[in-house]
Amino acid sequence: MAIQDFGENFDLKKFYHARDVARDMAHELASQITQGMVELDAHELYKKICLKHDVERNWHPPKLRFGPNTLKTFKEPSDPYTLLDEDIFYIDIGPVIGGHEADYGETFTIGSNFEHKKISSSSMKIFEEVSEYWKTHKTRGPELYEWATARAKKYGYVLNMGSDGHRIGDFPHHVFFKGAIIECPEELLPNAWILEIQLDHPKLKFGAFYEDILR
Numbered sequence: 001m002a003i004q005d006f007g008e009n010f011d012l013k014k015f016y017h018a019r020d021v022a023r024d025m026a027h028e029l030a031s032q033i034t035q036g037m038v039e040l041d042a043h044e045l046y047k048k049i050c051l052k053h054d055v056e057r058n059w060h061p062p063k064l065r066f067g068p069n070t071l072k073t074f075k076e077p078s079d080p081y082t083l084l085d086e087d088i089f090y091i092d093i094g095p096v097i098g099g100h101e102a103d104y105g106e107t108f109t110i111g112s113n114f115e116h117k118k119i120s121s122s123s124m125k126i127f128e129e130v131s132e133y134w135k136t137h138k139t140r141g142p143e144l145y146e147w148a149t150a151r152a153k154k155y156g157y158v159l160n161m162g163s164d165g166h167r168i169g170d171f172p173h174h175v176f177f178k179g180a181i182i183e184c185p186e187e188l189l190p191n192a193w194i195l196e197i198q199l200d201h202p203k204l205k206f207g208a209f210y211e212d213i214l215r
Contacts, residue, residue: 003167003177003184004192010170012191014098019213022102025049026091029064030108035085039064039078042089050095059101059171060094070107070207071200073162086111088120090209096171103168103194105211116206119199122155123210127197134188134195134214141165141181141188144195152199160207163198168213190215 025046032045042064050058066089069078074092083089092105107120130148133139139147145164152159165181167173169192177184181193196211 001176003186004189005176006192007170007175009099011100015100015169015191018095018097018100018102019104021053021097022093022095022104023106025053025055025095026093026104026106029091029093030089030106033083033089033108033110035083035087035110037066037083038081039066039069042066042091046093053095053097055095055097056099057096057171058094059096060103062094063090063092063105065090065092065209068205070209071160071205073160073198076162083110086113086116088113088116088206088208092209092211100170101168101173103166103211103213105196105209107208107210115201115204119157119201119206119208122157123197123199123208126151126155126199127195127210127212130197131195131214138187140186141184144188145182148197152197155199156202157199157207158202160198160200163196163209163211165194165196165211165214167192168194188214 067081087110090107094103109116149159167177193214195214198209200207
Protein backbone atom coordinates (compact mmCIF):
# COMPACT_ATOMS: atom_id res chain seq x y z
CA MET A 1 0.00 0.00 0.00
CA ALA A 2 1.65 3.24 -1.18
CA ILE A 3 1.56 6.61 0.55
CA GLN A 4 -0.27 8.30 -2.33
CA ASP A 5 -2.76 5.56 -3.19
CA PHE A 6 -6.52 5.97 -3.22
CA GLY A 7 -9.25 3.52 -2.23
CA GLU A 8 -11.04 1.38 -4.80
CA ASN A 9 -14.11 3.66 -4.54
CA PHE A 10 -12.24 6.87 -5.30
CA ASP A 11 -13.98 8.92 -7.98
CA LEU A 12 -12.36 12.19 -9.08
CA LYS A 13 -15.69 13.76 -10.05
CA LYS A 14 -17.17 12.99 -6.62
CA PHE A 15 -13.98 14.22 -4.96
CA TYR A 16 -14.19 17.60 -6.70
CA HIS A 17 -17.91 17.78 -5.95
CA ALA A 18 -17.20 17.31 -2.24
CA ARG A 19 -14.62 20.09 -2.38
CA ASP A 20 -17.01 22.49 -4.11
CA VAL A 21 -19.77 21.78 -1.59
CA ALA A 22 -17.32 22.37 1.27
CA ARG A 23 -16.34 25.73 -0.21
CA ASP A 24 -20.00 26.70 -0.52
CA MET A 25 -20.58 25.62 3.08
CA ALA A 26 -17.65 27.72 4.31
CA HIS A 27 -18.97 30.80 2.51
CA GLU A 28 -22.50 30.17 3.75
CA LEU A 29 -21.22 29.91 7.31
CA ALA A 30 -19.07 33.03 6.94
CA SER A 31 -22.08 35.04 5.78
CA GLN A 32 -23.83 34.21 9.06
CA ILE A 33 -20.96 35.10 11.38
CA THR A 34 -21.30 38.60 12.84
CA GLN A 35 -19.98 40.97 15.49
CA GLY A 36 -20.70 39.80 19.04
CA MET A 37 -20.49 36.07 18.30
CA VAL A 38 -18.17 33.60 20.00
CA GLU A 39 -16.73 30.52 18.33
CA LEU A 40 -19.35 28.25 19.90
CA ASP A 41 -22.04 30.21 18.03
CA ALA A 42 -20.28 29.44 14.75
CA HIS A 43 -20.07 25.74 15.63
CA GLU A 44 -23.83 25.63 16.19
CA LEU A 45 -24.41 27.30 12.82
CA TYR A 46 -22.08 24.82 11.15
CA LYS A 47 -24.05 21.86 12.52
CA LYS A 48 -27.18 23.17 10.81
CA ILE A 49 -25.33 23.73 7.54
CA CYS A 50 -24.05 20.14 7.65
CA LEU A 51 -27.64 18.87 7.92
CA LYS A 52 -28.70 21.06 5.03
CA HIS A 53 -25.97 19.67 2.77
CA ASP A 54 -26.37 16.00 3.77
CA VAL A 55 -22.88 15.75 5.24
CA GLU A 56 -22.23 12.13 6.23
CA ARG A 57 -19.67 12.99 8.90
CA ASN A 58 -16.78 15.33 9.51
CA TRP A 59 -13.50 13.51 9.12
CA HIS A 60 -11.87 16.21 11.25
CA PRO A 61 -13.48 18.56 13.78
CA PRO A 62 -14.24 22.02 12.38
CA LYS A 63 -11.82 24.74 13.36
CA LEU A 64 -13.60 28.10 13.48
CA ARG A 65 -11.08 30.60 14.78
CA PHE A 66 -11.90 34.19 15.77
CA GLY A 67 -9.55 37.15 16.23
CA PRO A 68 -6.27 36.22 17.99
CA ASN A 69 -7.23 32.54 17.78
CA THR A 70 -6.35 32.78 14.06
CA LEU A 71 -2.76 32.34 15.27
CA LYS A 72 -3.59 28.91 16.71
CA THR A 73 -2.56 25.74 14.93
CA PHE A 74 -4.98 22.88 14.39
CA LYS A 75 -4.34 21.07 17.67
CA GLU A 76 -4.23 24.12 19.92
CA PRO A 77 -7.41 25.02 21.86
CA SER A 78 -8.98 28.42 21.32
CA ASP A 79 -9.10 31.08 24.01
CA PRO A 80 -12.42 32.79 24.85
CA TYR A 81 -13.03 35.63 22.39
CA THR A 82 -15.95 37.70 21.10
CA LEU A 83 -15.88 39.11 17.56
CA LEU A 84 -15.55 42.89 17.26
CA ASP A 85 -17.00 45.16 14.60
CA GLU A 86 -13.55 45.21 12.94
CA ASP A 87 -12.22 41.66 13.06
CA ILE A 88 -10.91 38.57 11.31
CA PHE A 89 -11.76 34.87 11.45
CA TYR A 90 -11.10 31.70 9.56
CA ILE A 91 -13.08 28.57 8.78
CA ASP A 92 -11.48 25.13 8.37
CA ILE A 93 -13.95 22.31 7.70
CA GLY A 94 -13.61 18.64 6.71
CA PRO A 95 -16.99 17.22 5.66
CA VAL A 96 -17.36 13.81 4.03
CA ILE A 97 -19.76 13.99 1.09
CA GLY A 98 -20.56 11.03 -1.15
CA GLY A 99 -17.88 8.97 0.57
CA HIS A 100 -15.18 11.50 -0.31
CA GLU A 101 -13.28 13.80 1.99
CA ALA A 102 -13.29 17.54 1.58
CA ASP A 103 -11.01 19.93 3.43
CA TYR A 104 -11.44 23.61 2.79
CA GLY A 105 -10.24 26.61 4.74
CA GLU A 106 -10.48 30.35 4.14
CA THR A 107 -10.13 33.60 6.08
CA PHE A 108 -12.87 36.23 6.27
CA THR A 109 -13.06 39.76 7.66
CA ILE A 110 -15.65 41.95 9.34
CA GLY A 111 -15.37 45.69 8.74
CA SER A 112 -12.73 47.45 6.68
CA ASN A 113 -9.46 47.00 8.60
CA PHE A 114 -6.66 47.16 6.04
CA GLU A 115 -4.30 44.75 7.80
CA HIS A 116 -7.07 42.15 8.19
CA LYS A 117 -7.92 42.29 4.51
CA LYS A 118 -4.28 42.32 3.44
CA ILE A 119 -3.28 39.17 5.32
CA SER A 120 -6.48 37.41 4.24
CA SER A 121 -5.86 38.07 0.56
CA SER A 122 -2.14 37.27 0.98
CA SER A 123 -2.92 33.79 2.28
CA MET A 124 -4.84 33.05 -0.93
CA LYS A 125 -2.19 34.60 -3.17
CA ILE A 126 0.61 32.63 -1.52
CA PHE A 127 -1.43 29.43 -1.84
CA GLU A 128 -1.82 30.07 -5.57
CA GLU A 129 1.89 30.84 -6.01
CA VAL A 130 3.00 27.77 -4.06
CA SER A 131 0.55 25.60 -6.00
CA GLU A 132 1.93 26.93 -9.29
CA TYR A 133 5.49 26.32 -8.09
CA TRP A 134 4.57 22.70 -7.32
CA LYS A 135 3.04 22.23 -10.78
CA THR A 136 6.16 23.60 -12.42
CA HIS A 137 8.83 21.91 -10.30
CA LYS A 138 7.04 18.72 -9.13
CA THR A 139 8.56 18.98 -5.68
CA ARG A 140 8.40 16.95 -2.50
CA GLY A 141 6.78 18.42 0.60
CA PRO A 142 9.92 19.76 2.35
CA GLU A 143 11.10 21.70 -0.71
CA LEU A 144 7.60 23.05 -1.31
CA TYR A 145 7.29 24.47 2.19
CA GLU A 146 10.80 25.87 2.10
CA TRP A 147 9.69 27.89 -0.92
CA ALA A 148 6.38 28.79 0.78
CA THR A 149 8.29 30.12 3.79
CA ALA A 150 10.26 32.44 1.52
CA ARG A 151 7.10 33.65 -0.21
CA ALA A 152 5.43 34.42 3.10
CA LYS A 153 8.49 36.42 4.18
CA LYS A 154 8.38 38.42 0.94
CA TYR A 155 4.77 39.37 1.72
CA GLY A 156 5.84 40.45 5.20
CA TYR A 157 4.45 37.49 7.16
CA VAL A 158 5.65 34.41 9.00
CA LEU A 159 4.59 31.02 7.65
CA ASN A 160 3.21 29.01 10.56
CA MET A 161 4.69 25.55 10.11
CA GLY A 162 2.21 24.06 12.56
CA SER A 163 -0.14 23.87 9.55
CA ASP A 164 1.52 22.18 6.60
CA GLY A 165 -1.03 20.01 4.82
CA HIS A 166 -1.82 16.31 4.60
CA ARG A 167 -3.33 13.50 2.51
CA ILE A 168 -6.91 13.63 1.23
CA GLY A 169 -9.12 11.31 -0.80
CA ASP A 170 -12.00 8.91 -0.39
CA PHE A 171 -12.74 8.27 3.28
CA PRO A 172 -10.58 7.39 5.14
CA HIS A 173 -7.29 8.56 3.69
CA HIS A 174 -5.51 7.63 6.95
CA VAL A 175 -5.16 4.02 5.79
CA PHE A 176 -2.56 5.26 3.29
CA PHE A 177 -0.74 7.99 5.20
CA LYS A 178 -1.28 9.74 8.53
CA GLY A 179 1.65 12.12 8.40
CA ALA A 180 2.08 15.70 7.26
CA ILE A 181 2.85 16.75 3.71
CA ILE A 182 6.45 17.63 4.64
CA GLU A 183 6.94 14.03 5.77
CA CYS A 184 6.18 12.59 2.34
CA PRO A 185 9.49 11.44 0.78
CA GLU A 186 8.02 11.32 -2.73
CA GLU A 187 7.16 13.84 -5.42
CA LEU A 188 3.67 15.06 -4.54
CA LEU A 189 0.99 13.73 -6.89
CA PRO A 190 -2.09 15.71 -7.97
CA ASN A 191 -5.36 15.39 -5.99
CA ALA A 192 -3.72 13.45 -3.16
CA TRP A 193 -2.79 16.38 -0.91
CA ILE A 194 -4.19 19.40 0.89
CA LEU A 195 -1.86 22.39 0.86
CA GLU A 196 -2.22 24.60 3.94
CA ILE A 197 -0.99 28.16 4.17
CA GLN A 198 -1.21 29.72 7.64
CA LEU A 199 0.28 33.18 8.06
CA ASP A 200 1.13 34.93 11.31
CA HIS A 201 1.33 38.71 11.40
CA PRO A 202 4.82 39.55 12.72
CA LYS A 203 3.59 42.41 14.94
CA LEU A 204 -0.18 42.19 15.40
CA LYS A 205 -2.15 39.49 17.21
CA PHE A 206 -3.87 37.76 14.31
CA GLY A 207 -3.17 35.54 11.33
CA ALA A 208 -4.84 34.05 8.26
CA PHE A 209 -5.39 30.60 6.85
CA TYR A 210 -6.15 29.15 3.44
CA GLU A 211 -6.19 25.52 2.29
CA ASP A 212 -7.33 23.59 -0.74
CA ILE A 213 -6.38 20.64 -2.96
CA LEU A 214 -3.10 20.49 -4.87
CA ARG A 215 -4.38 19.64 -8.34
